[in-house]
Amino acid sequence: MAKANDNYLRLPGNYLFSTIGKKVREYQEAHPEADVIRLGIGDVTQPLAPEIIGALHRAVDEMGAAETFKGYAPDLGYAFLREKIAAFDYQSRGCDISPEEIFISDGSKCDCSNIQEIFSLDNTIAVCDPVYPVYVDSNVMAGRTGLYDTAAGAYRDVVYMPCTAQNGFAPELPQGKAPDLIYLCFPNNPTGAVMKKDRLQEWVDYANKNGSIILYDAAYEAYISEEDVPHSIYECEGARGCAIEFRSFSKTAGFTGLRLGFTVIPEDLEADGVRLWPLWARRHGTKYNGAPYIVQRAGEAVYTDAGRAQIRDQIAYYMDNARIIYEGLQSAGYEVSGGVNAPYIWLRTPDNMTSWEFFDSLLSKANVVGTPGSGFGPAGEHYFRLTAFGTKENTIRAIERIRERM
Numbered sequence: 001m002a003k004a005n006d007n008y009l010r011l012p013g014n015y016l017f018s019t020i021g022k023k024v025r026e027y028q029e030a031h032p033e034a035d036v037i038r039l040g041i042g043d044v045t046q047p048l049a050p051e052i053i054g055a056l057h058r059a060v061d062e063m064g065a066a067e068t069f070k071g072y073a074p075d076l077g078y079a080f081l082r083e084k085i086a087a088f089d090y091q092s093r094g095c096d097i098s099p100e101e102i103f104i105s106d107g108s109k110c111d112c113s114n115i116q117e118i119f120s121l122d123n124t125i126a127v128c129d130p131v132y133p134v135y136v137d138s139n140v141m142a143g144r145t146g147l148y149d150t151a152a153g154a155y156r157d158v159v160y161m162p163c164t165a166q167n168g169f170a171p172e173l174p175q176g177k178a179p180d181l182i183y184l185c186f187p188n189n190p191t192g193a194v195m196k197k198d199r200l201q202e203w204v205d206y207a208n209k210n211g212s213i214i215l216y217d218a219a220y221e222a223y224i225s226e227e228d229v230p231h232s233i234y235e236c237e238g239a240r241g242c243a244i245e246f247r248s249f250s251k252t253a254g255f256t257g258l259r260l261g262f263t264v265i266p267e268d269l270e271a272d273g274v275r276l277w278p279l280w281a282r283r284h285g286t287k288y289n290g291a292p293y294i295v296q297r298a299g300e301a302v303y304t305d306a307g308r309a310q311i312r313d314q315i316a317y318y319m320d321n322a323r324i325i326y327e328g329l330q331s332a333g334y335e336v337s338g339g340v341n342a343p344y345i346w347l348r349t350p351d352n353m354t355s356w357e358f359f360d361s362l363l364s365k366a367n368v369v370g371t372p373g374s375g376f377g378p379a380g381e382h383y384f385r386l387t388a389f390g391t392k393e394n395t396i397r398a399i400e401r402i403r404e405r406m
């Protein structure tokens with residue numbers, strides 16, 4: 001008899017954003033006149049930049065002519081894109097990363113969740129708390145996390161590293177036995193916090209000393225505005241010996257609907273004497289058939305002079321929204337953080353409300369949707385995430401309503 005993968009049964013309840021979607025739908029059905037503003041889910045709202053649209057059109061035309069038609073992409077992605085990434089994202093920042101170490105994919109969610117497949121099931125994992133849920137859930141599905149403890153809101157075999165106001169929402173090095181796989185995401189979703197270079201260097205040193213691998217998610221690096229914040233973990237000395245990095249074009253250039261991302265694995269990176277690059281190459285070759293040619297051409301356009309200027313403007317637009325949210329809430333007496341190097345504002349709920357109580361209150365009184373911090377992990381309780389990805393007009397209206405009605 002066929003048996004299901006019962007690891008999936010250990011996933012608690014619904015995916016956070018499905019629960020939010022259901023609550024908002026129910027509210028709107030009951031209040032059809034309500035003008036609900038969504039500052040919850042992290043999706044972009046600005047259209048693709050003209051330079052990217054131009055590249056897409058040209059690539060579509062190429063697909064319509066026999067001489068320029070493209071079928072399956074090369075396993076690791078087209079060299080024209082990998083060379084641009086290596087030069088602009090890494091070598092220009094002094095990071096020793098070559099095009100051969102870059103694996104193009106259709107986005108970083110898949111990469112962040114699939115990467116655990118190349119590691120042994122008996123590896124222990126450590127995650128920030130609160131955390132982007134994909135790292136934990138993908139390990140649950142693989143059977144690496146143990147049972148879910150409902151009271152604690154946590155899996156028994158996962159090391160949760162609290163990110164609190166006291167530590168600036170960047171975790172301390174774990175005490176005791178070192179975890180094998182350490183997921184770090186900076187600038188952080190959901191808190192918007194960053195890790196300065198000297199602190200990230202401590203993590204790299206720790207991982208190298210203990211034989212741990214850091215899985216570094218840099219999906220929001222394009223939002224960094226401060227000088228001493230690293231854009232890549234490979235800016236730290238020794239990171240080639242202990243780190244894999246994930247990047248996405250989603251928030252950098254508005255590709256959430258186009259789909260493009262990449263993973264960097266140094267060719268000499270090893271886990272217990274086994275090189276990881278060939279394992280990921282094998283996985284990529286066996287289970288994945290490449291991001292579409294037209295999308296990789298669109299990705300290439302991000303690195304032209306005009307493309308870079310246009311996406312800089314888009315990011316500035318979102319970061320102005322972040323400033324409006326941050327300053328608006330702070331002057332209204334909220335305790336807020338994030339929003340300077342990331343499009344996320346992390347606020348403490350007033351009057352010790354739970355995250356979900358604040359969600360319900362915000363929805364019903366201000367008709368604004370945000371994301372309850374507790375959905376990202378136990379340490380997110382009493383916090384709430386707002387995103388800067390809305391339109392300017394809606395962002396201003398949402399903050400006015402919060403200031404007037406809450």
Ligand SMILES: Cc1ncc(COP(=O)(O)O)c(C=O)c1O
Nearest residue numbers: 107108109132189219248250261
């Ligand atoms: C931290 C983090 N990593 C990865 C992703 C996934 O990005 P992509 O759209 O490339 O799958 C997201 C998307 O919200 C994210 O917040």
